[in-house]
Amino acid sequence: MDRIRIVGGRKLEGNIQISGAKNAALPLMIAALLTEETLTLENTPSVADVGMLLRILSHHGVDYSVDGRRPGDQPHAARTLHLSARRIVDITAPYDLVSKMRASFWVIAPLLARMGEARVSLPGGCAIGTxxxxxxxxxxxxxxxTIEIEAGYVHARAAKGLVGAEIDFPKVTVSGTHTALMAASLAKGHTLIKNAACEPEIADVAACLVKMGAKIKGAGQSVIEIEGVASLSGAHHTVLPDRIETGTYAMAVAMTGGDVLLEGAEPDLLRNALDVIGMAGAEISTNNLGIRVRRNxxxxxxxxxxxxxxxxxxTDLQAQFMALMTKANGRSRITETIFENRFMHVQELARLGAHIRLDGDIAIVDGVAELQGAPVMATDLRASVSLVIAALAARGESIVNRVYHLDxxxxxxxxxxGGCGAVIERISGSN
Known part of the structure; x- marks a missing residue:
C-alpha cells in the first residue's frame, strides 16, 4: 500500500494548476446514461473515483474513451472523456461496484428515467456518517x-415513465438535488424543486443537462423548475474548477507561508472559505489567471x-481548516453541522502535536508553536489531505499512510x- 513521505518546514512558492471538480465530474459522467448520444466532458480530473465510475458505467453498457493533453492545448483541456450510452445492457448496479463508491448509487435516476426500471444496491456504510x-x-x-427494497437492493419501476411533481426537500441535499435534476429532465410535465442545494456543482450539472436539451431554470438557487422532455442529446461540456482543491492548497500556503498562484481557480466558488483564510492571516488576491495566496x-x-x-x-474544507488552526496564535472553534463523525482526523493531528478537544459537534483547537513530524493514518479523503497540510508545516519527517484516500x-x-518546493514523495508498496 502506498504511503507519502513529507519533510516539513518549507515555504510553498510557485504555481499550482487547479483540476476539474471531482464533485461535478461524477454526476456529469452519470448523466451520460440519459442519452443515446455521446457526452464529451473536458477538464475531467484524473482521480481514482473517476476511474472507478468509468468501470461502473461500463458495466451498464457505456462505451468510453479518454483523450490526454495534446501539444498546444490549454491546461483546461488536459483530460477529456467521451461517454456513449447508446444501448443500456444492464439495469442492475451490483453491490460489489456500488459499495466501492457511494456516488455510483446515483445511476438509479437516469436508468429509471430512460429505461423505466432500475435495480441498484444500497451503498452501505460511510466513514464520515450514515x-x-x-x-x-x-x-x-x-x-x-414504485420502490421496493429487497435483499439489499433498491428496485425502482416506472413502466409508463416518470411524471413531473413538486419536490420539497426537508433539508438541503446535494445528492437528492442531483437525483431530481436527472430524473425530472426526462419526466412528463413540470417539476418544481424546493429547498434545492445551491452548490456550484449542481449548477454545473444543470448547465450540461441544458446543453443536452433539458429545460431547467433556477439551478444554483433554492427553487428549480424543470419541464421534462422526451429525450436528451449529446453535448460538449467543460467541468468547472475544483473549489475544494482550491481551498485545500490555499490553506496549505497559509499554513506553511510562501506565495502561490492557484491557476484556473474561480473565487466565486468559495468566497466564504477565502474570506476565512484571509481572516486567519493570509493575503488573498485574484487576477485573470486565478487566485494568489501569500503569507510571509x-x-x-x-x-x-x-x-x-x-x-x-x-464541510469538505473543515478538516483542512482544522489543520491550519493548529498553528494559530490562540483558540478557535470549528462546528460541524453537515456530517456526524467527521472529526476522525483529530486523533491523527494530535500525533503531530496538535491540541484539539471535542465537545459534541464542536472541535476546540488551541494553536501550538510547533508541530512535530510523525507517522499518521488517513481515514477519509478530506481528513487525509488535512494531515498532508499539517505535515508540510511540521518539523521533521511525517509518513501519511492509506493514501488511496487521497488518490x-x-x-x-x-x-x-513538490513543484512549489515541498519535500514530498510517494513510497510505493509496503505498509
Missing part, C-alpha cells in the same frame, strides 16, 4: 416510481467557523506540491 439515501428515493416516488512572516490568527451548505463554509480526489498532489 449518508442515507431516503431523500433520493423520496424524489423517485414523488415522480411516480505574519502569524496565524484563530478564526471560528461553522460548516454550512453553499455559500457557507464547506480518490486529488490529482497529482505530490507533483503539485
Amino acid at each position: 449518508r442515507p439515501v431516503d431523500l433520493l428515493l423520496m424524489v423517485l416516488e414523488k415522480l411516480g416510481a 512572516g505574519a502569524s496565524l490568527s484563530p478564526v471560528d467557523v461553522t460548516t454550512a451548505p453553499f455559500p457557507g463554509f464547506p 480518490r480526489g486529488f490529482e497529482h498532489l505530490e507533483k503539485k506540491l
Whole structure:
C-alpha cells in the first residue's frame, strides 16, 4: 500500500494548476446514461473515483474513451472523456461496484428515467456518517416510481415513465438535488424543486443537462423548475474548477507561508472559505489567471467557523481548516453541522502535536508553536489531505499512510506540491 513521505518546514512558492471538480465530474459522467448520444466532458480530473465510475458505467453498457493533453492545448483541456450510452445492457448496479463508491448509487435516476426500471444496491456504510439515501428515493416516488427494497437492493419501476411533481426537500441535499435534476429532465410535465442545494456543482450539472436539451431554470438557487422532455442529446461540456482543491492548497500556503498562484481557480466558488483564510492571516488576491495566496512572516490568527451548505463554509474544507488552526496564535472553534463523525482526523493531528478537544459537534483547537513530524493514518479523503497540510508545516519527517484516500480526489498532489518546493514523495508498496 502506498504511503507519502513529507519533510516539513518549507515555504510553498510557485504555481499550482487547479483540476476539474471531482464533485461535478461524477454526476456529469452519470448523466451520460440519459442519452443515446455521446457526452464529451473536458477538464475531467484524473482521480481514482473517476476511474472507478468509468468501470461502473461500463458495466451498464457505456462505451468510453479518454483523450490526454495534446501539444498546444490549454491546461483546461488536459483530460477529456467521451461517454456513449447508446444501448443500456444492464439495469442492475451490483453491490460489489456500488459499495466501492457511494456516488455510483446515483445511476438509479437516469436508468429509471430512460429505461423505466432500475435495480441498484444500497451503498452501505460511510466513514464520515450514515449518508442515507431516503431523500433520493423520496424524489423517485414523488415522480411516480414504485420502490421496493429487497435483499439489499433498491428496485425502482416506472413502466409508463416518470411524471413531473413538486419536490420539497426537508433539508438541503446535494445528492437528492442531483437525483431530481436527472430524473425530472426526462419526466412528463413540470417539476418544481424546493429547498434545492445551491452548490456550484449542481449548477454545473444543470448547465450540461441544458446543453443536452433539458429545460431547467433556477439551478444554483433554492427553487428549480424543470419541464421534462422526451429525450436528451449529446453535448460538449467543460467541468468547472475544483473549489475544494482550491481551498485545500490555499490553506496549505497559509499554513506553511510562501506565495502561490492557484491557476484556473474561480473565487466565486468559495468566497466564504477565502474570506476565512484571509481572516486567519493570509493575503488573498485574484487576477485573470486565478487566485494568489501569500503569507510571509505574519502569524496565524484563530478564526471560528461553522460548516454550512453553499455559500457557507464547506464541510469538505473543515478538516483542512482544522489543520491550519493548529498553528494559530490562540483558540478557535470549528462546528460541524453537515456530517456526524467527521472529526476522525483529530486523533491523527494530535500525533503531530496538535491540541484539539471535542465537545459534541464542536472541535476546540488551541494553536501550538510547533508541530512535530510523525507517522499518521488517513481515514477519509478530506481528513487525509488535512494531515498532508499539517505535515508540510511540521518539523521533521511525517509518513501519511492509506493514501488511496487521497488518490480518490486529488490529482497529482505530490507533483503539485513538490513543484512549489515541498519535500514530498510517494513510497510505493509496503505498509
